[in-house]
Amino acid sequence: xxxxxxxxxxxxxxxxxxxxxxxxxxxxxxxxxxxxxxxxxxxxxxxxxxxxxxxxxxxxxxxxxxxxxxxxxxxxxxxxxxxxxxxxxxxxxxxxxxxxxxxxxxxxxxxxxxxxxxxxxxxxxxxxxxxxxxxxxxxxxxxxxxxxxxxxxxxxxxxxxxxxxxxxxxxxxxxxxxxxxxxxxxxxxxxxxxxxxxxxxxxxxxxxxxxxxxxxxxxxxxxxxxxxxxxxxxxxxxxxxxxxxxxxxxxxxxxxxxxxxxxxxxxxxxxxxxxxxxxxxxxxxxxxxxxxxxxxxxxxxxxxxxxxxxxxxxxxxxxxxxxxxxxxxxxxxxxxxxxxxxxxxxxxxxxxxxx
Amino acid sequence: xxxxxxxxxxxxxxxxxxxxxxxxxxxxxxxxxxxxxxxxxxxxxxxxxxxxxxxxxxxxxxxxxxxxxxxxxxxxxxxxxxxxxxxxxxxxxxxxxxxxxxxxxxxxxxxxxxxxxxxxxxxxxxxxxxxxxxxxxxxxxxxxxxxxxxxxxxxxxxxxxxxxxxxxxxxxxxxxxxxxxxxxxxxxxxxxxxxxxxxxxxxxxxxxxxxxxxxxxxxxxxxxxxxxxxxxxxxxxxxxxxxxxxxxxxxxxxxxxxxxxxxxxxxxxxxxxxxxxxxxxxxxxxxxxxxxxxxxxxxxxxxxxxxxx
Numbered sequence: 269x270x271x272x273x274x275x276x277x278x279x280x281x282x283x284x285x286x287x288x289x290x291x292x293x294x295x296x297x298x299x300x301x302x303x304x305x306x307x308x309x310x311x312x313x314x315x316x317x318x319x320x321x322x323x324x325x326x327x328x329x330x331x332x333x334x335x336x337x338x339x340x341x342x343x344x345x346x347x348x349x350x351x352x353x354x355x356x357x358x359x360x361x362x363x364x365x366x367x368x369x370x371x372x373x374x375x376x377x378x379x380x381x382x383x384x385x386x387x388x389x390x391x392x393x394x395x396x397x398x399x400x401x402x403x404x405x406x407x408x409x410x411x412x413x414x415x416x417x418x419x420x421x422x423x424x425x426x427x428x429x430x431x432x433x434x435x436x437x438x439x440x441x442x443x444x445x446x447x448x449x450x451x452x453x454x455x456x457x458x459x460x461x462x463x464x465x466x467x468x469x470x471x472x473x474x475x476x477x478x479x480x481x482x483x484x485x486x487x488x489x490x491x492x493x494x495x496x497x498x499x500x501x502x503x504x505x506x507x508x509x510x511x512x513x514x515x516x517x518x519x520x521x522x523x524x525x526x527x528x529x530x531x532x533x534x535x536x537x538x539x540x541x542x543x544x545x546x547x548x549x550x551x552x553x554x555x556x557x558x559x560x561x562x563x564x565x566x567x568x569x570x571x572x573x574x575x576x577x578x579x580x581x582x583x584x585x586x587x588x589x590x591x592x593x594x595x596x597x598x599x600x601x602x603x604x605x606x607x608x609x610x611x612x613x614x615x616x617x618x619x620x621x622x623x
Numbered sequence: 624x625x626x627x628x629x630x631x632x633x634x635x636x637x638x639x640x641x642x643x644x645x646x647x648x649x650x651x652x653x654x655x656x657x658x659x660x661x662x663x664x665x666x667x668x669x670x671x672x673x674x675x676x677x678x679x680x681x682x683x684x685x686x687x688x689x690x691x692x693x694x695x696x697x698x699x700x701x702x703x704x705x706x707x708x709x710x711x712x713x714x715x716x717x718x719x720x721x722x723x724x725x726x727x728x729x730x731x732x733x734x735x736x737x738x739x740x741x742x743x744x745x746x747x748x749x750x751x752x753x754x755x756x757x758x759x760x761x762x763x764x765x766x767x768x769x770x771x772x773x774x775x776x777x778x779x780x781x782x783x784x785x786x787x788x789x790x791x792x793x794x795x796x797x798x799x800x801x802x803x804x805x806x807x808x809x810x811x812x813x814x815x816x817x818x819x820x821x822x823x824x825x826x827x828x829x830x831x832x833x834x835x836x837x838x839x840x841x842x843x844x845x846x847x848x849x850x851x852x853x854x855x856x857x858x859x860x861x862x863x864x865x866x867x868x869x870x871x872x873x874x875x876x877x878x879x880x881x882x883x884x885x886x887x888x889x890x891x892x893x894x895x896x897x898x899x900x901x902x903x904x905x906x907x908x909x910x911x912x913x914x915x916x917x918x919x920x921x922x923x924x925x926x927x928x929x930x931x932x
Contacts, residue, residue, distance in 0.1 A: 304716045306658070306723065386905040390912050393656050396719055397856065398908065400658070401849035405901045412894040525727060528720060569738035573731040580727030584704055587717045587724070 278441050280554055285444035286506050287546045289451045291527040292539060293498035299537035299597075300459050301491040302471030304392050306520075307383060307399030308499055308527055313406045313518035314379040315372040315500025320417040320513030323368045324350060324426050340418050347424040355430040365428040365508070369501055376500020377493040379406070384492050389485055403520050410515030422514030425507050444505055451498060456539050458494075460600045467491065468537075521576065529579050532586050535593025544594055549579075628882045634767045634836055636874025637774035640867050641829040642847065643854035644781070645822035647866035649697075650855070651798050652815045653709070658722045659700055660826055660851060662729035664844030667693045667830025669733060669748075672839060675756055676746045682756050683769060686831045693827015694820050700725045701819040706812075726845065733841045751839045766835040773832075777825070778867055785863070794818060846897070850877065853900035857907045859914025868915055873900050 290312060297303045324343075325335045327350040333339065339346060354361045383402035387395040410417055417423045432439040458464055470477040470487055478484050503523070507513045526549070534545020553575060560571035586593065642664060649657045667689035674685030704721050713721075737748040758765040785791040797804040797814040805811050830844055837843060850873055858869025881896045911918050 298716065302716070304719055306719070386908040387912075390908065392715060393654075393719070394856070394860075394908065394912065396716075397656055397852045398904070401852055401901055401904065404846075404849050405898055408895065408897050412891075521727070521730075525723060528723070532720065568742045569735040573734045573738075576727045576731035577735075580724045580731065583724035583727070584721050587713060587721050588707060588711065591711075591713060591717060 275437075276554065278437050280550055282437070282441045282444055282509055284547060284550055285441070285448040286502050286509065287527065287530060287550060288448045288543055289505070290499050290502035290523065291530045291534075291542050291546050292448075292451055292455050293495040293502070294527045295531050295536060295539060295542045296455050296458070296498070297491055297495040299531065299542075300464060300471065301467040301488065302392070302474075303488055303491060303495075304396040305399055305492070305495065306396045306524055306528075307401075307403030309518055309520045309523035310383055310399065310403040310406050311376040311380055311496035311499030312503035312506075312523040313403075313410060313515070314376045314496075315503030315505075316507040316513050316518060317406075317410055317417050317503075317515075318372040318375050318500070319368055319425055319504040319507035320423045322371055323364050323428070324424070326367075327353070327364065327426055337415055340415055340423065343418060344424050347426050350426040351430045354426060354428060355433075358431050361428040361431050364426070368428075368508075369504055372500045372504035373497040376503070377497040379500070380492040380496025381489060384489070388488055388492075400520070400524075403524060407515055407518055410518065417513045417515055420514075420516065422512060422516075425511050425513055427511050428508065440509055444509070447501070447505065451501070452539060452543065455498075459539070464600070526579070529583050532583060532591075532593055535595040535597070537597040538593070538595045541593055541595030548594070553579075628878060630763070630767050632875050632878035634770050635878055636871045637770040638829045638833055638836065639847075639850060639854050639874040640774055640870030641777065641825050641832075642851050643858070643866040643870040643873075644778070644863060645825035645829075646851050647855050647858070647860065647863050648818050648822040648825075651861055651863065652818045653701070653705055653718075655705065655715075655718045655722060656852070657700070657822075658719065658848070659696075659726035659729055660822075661844035661846070661848040662726045662733065663693050663696045663823060663826035664830030664833060664847070665733055665841060666696050666729065666844075667827035668834035668839050668843055669736060670827070671753065671831040671834045672746070672748065672751055673740070675753055677740075677744060682753050682831075682835055683765070686828055689831030690824040690827040693825075693830060694823035696729060697819050697823025697826060698816070701816065730841060730845065737841055749840060751834070753835050753839070757835055766832065770832050770836070773828075777828075781821075781863070790814075790817070849897060849904075850874075850900040853904035853907075856904050857914055859916035862914070862916040865914050865916035872915075873903060876900075876903055 290308065293311070294305060294308050297305045324347055325339055328335050328339050328346055331350065331353065333346050333349075334342070354364070383399060384395060387398040411420055413419070427436075429436045429440050429443075459467070466477065466482055467487065469480075470482060470484055474484055503518070530546045530549040531542055532545070533549055534543065535541030556575060556578070560574065563574075564571050642660065646657060646660045649655070649660070670689040670692045671682055671685040674680040674688060675682050700722065704725055705718060708718055708721055740746045740748040754764070754766070760768055783791075785795055793804070793809045794814045794817065796807075797809050797811045798818075801811045804814075826844075833839075833843060833847075854869035854873040855866050856869070857872055858865030858867065877896055877899045880899045881893055884892050907914060
């Protein structure tokens, strides 16, 4: 039982890190920039497909295996050999992990830009519809284009954490939490920067922002590129965590809707609130999972659906009665007067010295 | 016997016209794209399944029932979710998110209902096909004739309703300018409720027909959502006749496009059919974001004539 609990907590925290990255990226797009991204799954699936198709092929190429269609056909054997080779080599494992994350981010950014391009100049509702429709499109491509991630069968992903053997899951948890923390730090800095203030100005009044010379279209593109890159990192991490990538798993329910619920629950445009929201959301889901097992014999349906039912209702109730979420948006801290004064003294002192 | 591709294309287009007309009717009243529209159609499909398998009815006898349940779904979305949110002054994004929340609830209920059907009544409810119950008329399947004929009747009735009846004209006035319509004594809330009812009826009805045309799954309506949006956008998302035009265009281009591509590249490409509406929608948004009905044809004619002269 004790071991079971440990596994549960470890799984919860790993999923927390993955969902935190995705929800923070969504918060950047929707909470701060006002882009209603109902196609978050696009970036997540893009990242996961990179993790499913890129690192394995790279290793297969280096080890002299088939990288074409043969790689997919003979996938589980080749990936087992690759993972066995990675087991003893820490440095190549780390390199493979970070190279994949980088490629996933680049592909995610490109996908975000490409998918939003037709509607980037139009009103929010057109953008929302386009992004949602494109998110459906990538799943269809993933499910049917066999060489990418093995179509409906799916594909195995080599495990860069195989070096740690028994401690694999604990290591994964800490690494992912560290990455999530970095993303949090980054987005918190981004929204406090002048760019962050421009984004909020754009969100609150597009016309006013553009009348002050801000290019709304460019800003939207920038945010979607960054947000999609981060979302793709989340997707790649999930594929590495499960060591598997199956296109059908990237449905908009899991990767668009759940992040939306978590964001609205915690409080849009508040990164700490989002973290809290993700934690509450996942903790609730996991406790429901535990309860469901006991409920299952008494109801004539699969208890999985209670999740959607409850969180759909929760989202609507939050929007009605507490639209600001658990933690509301706070004014950002600017630099204190004291700091500005010392900084100015430094500058004038430097000038004096230069004279 | 008609060509099979033509028959499929016409049936599918008719269904898409009904669906996108409803979607546009919802959009022009409340200005919110209804992301739950596909789920409403699925509800209609499951009602037909219940009627045919549980009560042994003719599938076409179930259509009124399917429409009414669709309307109940659409009304509960409007009256219990959207109107209270609008009263509270919710943001545009919040309204869109709430329709997605409603879709989740609807899909959960559909799935629970499907499980109930299969576990308690031993009915195949996850992947069902009701085509076998269809009748034949002059060697043509009934679904083809029924969907085309009812689509024409519905479109014509809707046109007459909107242009010839007092309530229809009041409805158009309330859509064009809600505050002015309110000043002259039109109950705008009432009008909006009626248009959501009509849209829900259409969704349930076309969902019922859809279960006769394609394999029914709990996601059969939601999977058509991109096609519906594409049809509405291509037609011009603020014009109800545009939605009809767009539905026909997307339906025909999906079926004819994929059969042409399959002829060229082999049958494997058929699975990519949902990509076609995405492509058409992207091109429309890039070239003419107001859709076909929003293009100023007169000025284009003038430019063309000017070039010739």
